Amino acid sequence: MIKTQGLTRRFGDFTAVREVSFELQEGQTLALIGPSGCGKTTTLKMLNRLITPSAGNVWVNGQDISQQPVVQLRRQMGYVIQDMGLFPHYTVAENIAVVPRLLGWEVSKIKARTGALLEQLGLDTGAFAQKYPNELSGGQQQRVGIARALAANPPIVLMDEPFGALDPLTRQQIRRDFMELEELRSKTTIMVTHDIEEAFEMGSLVCLLNRGEVQQLAPPETLLQSPANEFVADFVAEKAAQLELRSAKLRDIFSELPEAPPLPGNALPLSPTLPLLRAIYRLAKARGKHPLGSTTYQGQQRYFTLPLLIEAFKNNLQSWAN
Amino acid sequence: MGELITFFSDNQEKVMEQVLEHIGLTFISLLLAAVIAIPAGIFITRRPRLSGGVLAFTGILQTIPSIALLGFLIPILGIGLKPAIFALFLYALLPILRNTYTGISEVDAAVKEAALGIGLSKGQLLRQVELPLALPVIFAGLRTATVINVGVATLAAYIGAGGLGEFIFGGIALNNATMILAGALPAALLAIIFDQLLALLQNTNARKLSKAGKPLLLIIPLLSSAYFWPQAYAPGWSAGFPPEFMGRPDGYQKVVDTYGVDFTTTILNNALMYKAVYESEVDVISGYATDGRVEAFRLRQLEDDRHAFPPYYCAPIVQKKLAEENKKLTETLNLLAGRINDSVMTVLNHRVDFDKISPEQVARDFLKAEGLWRADQKQGGETLIIGSKIFTEQYILVELFSQLINGYTDYDVDTRPGLGGTKICFDALRNGEIDLYPEYTGTGLQVLLNPPQDTLERIITQPDAVYQYVSREFEAQYGLKWLAPLGFNNTYALMMREAQAESMDIKSISDLIRQQ
Numbered sequence: 001m002i003k004t005q006g007l008t009r010r011f012g013d014f015t016a017v018r019e020v021s022f023e024l025q026e027g028q029t030l031a032l033i034g035p036s037g038c039g040k041t042t043t044l045k046m047l048n049r050l051i052t053p054s055a056g057n058v059w060v061n062g063q064d065i066s067q068q069p070v071v072q073l074r075r076q077m078g079y080v081i082q083d084m085g086l087f088p089h090y091t092v093a094e095n096i097a098v099v100p101r102l103l104g105w106e107v108s109k110i111k112a113r114t115g116a117l118l119e120q121l122g123l124d125t126g127a128f129a130q131k132y133p134n135e136l137s138g139g140q141q142q143r144v145g146i147a148r149a150l151a152a153n154p155p156i157v158l159m160d161e162p163f164g165a166l167d168p169l170t171r172q173q174i175r176r177d178f179m180e181l182e183e184l185r186s187k188t189t190i191m192v193t194h195d196i197e198e199a200f201e202m203g204s205l206v207c208l209l210n211r212g213e214v215q216q217l218a219p220p221e222t223l224l225q226s227p228a229n230e231f232v233a234d235f236v237a238e239k240a241a242q243l244e245l246r247s248a249k250l251r252d253i254f255s256e257l258p259e260a261p262p263l264p265g266n267a268l269p270l271s272p273t274l275p276l277l278r279a280i281y282r283l284a285k286a287r288g289k290h291p292l293g294s295t296t297y298q299g300q301q302r303y304f305t306l307p308l309l310i311e312a313f314k315n316n317l318q319s320w321a322n
Numbered sequence: 323m324g325e326l327i328t329f330f331s332d333n334q335e336k337v338m339e340q341v342l343e344h345i346g347l348t349f350i351s352l353l354l355a356a357v358i359a360i361p362a363g364i365f366i367t368r369r370p371r372l373s374g375g376v377l378a379f380t381g382i383l384q385t386i387p388s389i390a391l392l393g394f395l396i397p398i399l400g401i402g403l404k405p406a407i408f409a410l411f412l413y414a415l416l417p418i419l420r421n422t423y424t425g426i427s428e429v430d431a432a433v434k435e436a437a438l439g440i441g442l443s444k445g446q447l448l449r450q451v452e453l454p455l456a457l458p459v460i461f462a463g464l465r466t467a468t469v470i471n472v473g474v475a476t477l478a479a480y481i482g483a484g485g486l487g488e489f490i491f492g493g494i495a496l497n498n499a500t501m502i503l504a505g506a507l508p509a510a511l512l513a514i515i516f517d518q519l520l521a522l523l524q525n526t527n528a529r530k531l532s533k534a535g536k537p538l539l540l541i542i543p544l545l546s547s548a549y550f551w552p553q554a555y556a557p558g559w560s561a562g563f564p565p566e567f568m569g570r571p572d573g574y575q576k577v578v579d580t581y582g583v584d585f586t587t588t589i590l591n592n593a594l595m596y597k598a599v600y601e602s603e604v605d606v607i608s609g610y611a612t613d614g615r616v617e618a619f620r621l622r623q624l625e626d627d628r629h630a631f632p633p634y635y636c637a638p639i640v641q642k643k644l645a646e647e648n649k650k651l652t653e654t655l656n657l658l659a660g661r662i663n664d665s666v667m668t669v670l671n672h673r674v675d676f677d678k679i680s681p682e683q684v685a686r687d688f689l690k691a692e693g694l695w696r697a698d699q700k701q702g703g704e705t706l707i708i709g710s711k712i713f714t715e716q717y718i719l720v721e722l723f724s725q726l727i728n729g730y731t732d733y734d735v736d737t738r739p740g741l742g743g744t745k746i747c748f749d750a751l752r753n754g755e756i757d758l759y760p761e762y763t764g765t766g767l768q769v770l771l772n773p774p775q776d777t778l779e780r781i782i783t784q785p786d787a788v789y790q791y792v793s794r795e796f797e798a799q800y801g802l803k804w805l806a807p808l809g810f811n812n813t814y815a816l817m818m819r820e821a822q823a824e825s826m827d828i829k830s831i832s833d834l835i836r837q838q
Contacts, residue, residue, distance in 0.1 A: 074441035
């Protein structure tokens with residue numbers, strides 16, 4: 001889907017990013033993480049050519065992006081930044097409609113799309129569509145920012161510290177809503193964050209950078225279990241417990257789950273690689289429709305209820321004590 | 323206040339015309355400045371390295387004193403509309419340029435990054451994001467420029483571009499506070515009105531402002547064209563008159579009353595009107611009969627066949643007491659009586675104005691030629707102060723008087739030429755700050771004495787009767803004595819280009835009216 005090879009950027013004598021290469025499949029999320037000045041934002045901005053690479057290439061669907069008209073390229077990539085950058089002179093609806101309008105969508109289609117996105121992001125269309133950004137809270141602004149990035153249905157979304165400007169509570173909330181967005185599941189997402197918990201929670205791949213160089217590029221649990229070097233080990237050590245908690249997946253407790261539905265009803269199917277915490281969250285949210293959930297791993301299907309999952313999670317915590 | 327209202331109702335047309343001209347001048351230049359400064363302001367946000375230099379340069383333009391700027395422009399752009407607009411244009415540049423630059427630079431960097439990041443092109447970023455967001459600041463710049471221009475546009479009257487400055491400078495020349503106010507008050511009102519209107523626009527939000535922008539694009543050119551409305555239906559010869567002539571009862575008004583003529587008048591600075599008629603900017607000017615420039619610019623004086631202008635025979639006037647106590651002084655000054663006729667005076671003026679010979683030298687040459695010159699008597703006598711008004715002829719006369727008195731009497735002469743207008747010299751003489759100055763009978767009659775209408779009509783066409791009248795009245799009313807007239811009659815005279823007058827066979831003002 002998106003692939004980089006030897007991506008390098010120099011500012012004068014200073015090399016901000018050195019030889020970054022990765023490849024992402026459709027639907028994957030890459031979290032770029034590292035200390036300040038490690039080159040993560042620079043890397044991200046080279047993907048939509050806000051910054052021109054000094055060396056290296058980016059391919060999207062096999063096409064070298066340096067050969068594409070830059071404006072078209074960017075319209076196929078959603079872009080969300082920390083400071084939101086909503087247009088203060090446009091209403092919420094107009095902000096969301098910017099790219100579809102540039103792409104020449106019909107008015108009715110734009111309107112339907114805007115309404116649907118607002119609804120998905122939990123903003124009531126009637127109440128918010130005609131408001132101006134300065135009338136919104138930070139969290140609401142960030143939702144609008146995300147809606148604007150998704151409006152034209154880009155296959156790729158780039159996010160630069162998308163939740164960085166929010167207070168911790170709002171941040172948690174938005175992040176959850178965000179991960180639950182139907183829209184986003186199929187997107188290929190590259191996000192920059194300095195919050196390692198966020199990276200582990202959201203990334204299917206984590207890329208840890210230091211001084212412009214990739215330290216390790218792997219699924220989150222690999223960074224915990226087999227850090228590539230001392231820097232990685234130190235970086236994850238401080239929050240190892242929380243990270244482990246977040247990286248515990250449904251399949252890790254698969255053997256503890258009953259083979260037969262413990263009660264009748266419509267089961268919510270969940271992926272076995274879904275982190276346990278998220279599985280609990282999703283099931284809690286879907287309680288009205290789905291009294292229980294199910295997952296399939298290595299050809300076997302297992303069922304669970306919310307109390308059962310929470311029990312399993314507790315056991316998981318208990319295992320640390322032993 | 324009552325006087326002001328009377329003035330307005332008496333001069334309705336003129337006031338309207340000046341207000342329209344003023345609005346026109348303000349907005350033509352504003353429009354030009356906006357057309358240049360807004361794109362330039364945008365350009366320097368894209369080339370930050372240039373911004374310092376460009377802003378500093380326009381800042382320097384702003385500091386040039388307005389009169390000096392107009393002076394620089396005359397050799398390049400002549401007189402009239404062009405230099406006035408150019409000067410106003412230069413003054414309007416800085417506020418618009420600076421505010422455009424600031425407004426666009428201050429658009430939130432995050433907004434710009436997001437705009438580019440989601441795929442706006444640079445042009446779309448400018449049109450859809452930067453300009454709308456910078457608009458209130460740009461508007462503030464336009465507002466500042468408008469107020470500056472309304473103020474500076476008064477100076478356009480110096481170079482014949484009209485506007486409310488005509489009343490202001492006319493009022494100053496005639497020491498007429500009502501007239502000054504008649505110009506200053508509407509100018510101040512215009513400044514306040516435009517400022518408030520633009521403030522209203524500026525305070526509406528950017529969205530409404532972008533909508534208002536379009537009608538505004540129409541309104542500004544419309545206001546600009548206001549300058550030309552008065553001209554569109556203006557009748558008659560085009561004439562350039564200095565403020566004093568326009569305002570004096572024996573000036574323009576007298577010509578209109580006597581001949582029933584209608585000119586399209588342009589107010590021109592005294593020093594500029596000869597050049598203006600010479601270069602066909604106007605066809606008629608009001609010169610002085612003995613002015614050296616009549617020769618230099620090849621002008622024809624039109625005969626005042628219906629005696630609109632009173633005689634202006636020149637004679638020294640002195641304190642009566644001084645004249646009676648010093649017969650020697652009186653006798654000395656009377657040596658010049660009748661010796662200088664119109665053409666002699668014109669030549670003397672020409673030598674100073676065009677041959678650039680000092681008044682002192684010209685006076686000595688003349689006295690020598692007349693056999694009147696004597697070397698300076700002994701020093702150390704009583705001091706006698708001679709004053710004069712502020713034009714060439716008076717400077718020469720002061721020198722003539724001074725050299726004669728030095729040569730023939732024990733006085734030590736102190737000269738104070740160029741004191742200012744009639745009123746200043748007259749007051750200085752009455753207060754004893756000066757002892758004598760050259761005055762003209764017509765001025766004494768109409769400006770200083772202002773006799774009843776019937777008396778005026780009875781004597782006005784007879785030079786001797788006027789002289790008798792002013793002599794008698796000055797002695798009685800002010801204790802001042804008119805000495806013997808020098809001989810020339812420096813009356814107001816309408817003049818036009820010799821070639822044009824010749825081809826149209828115009829010799830007198832009556833001929834001029836017939837050709838209208």
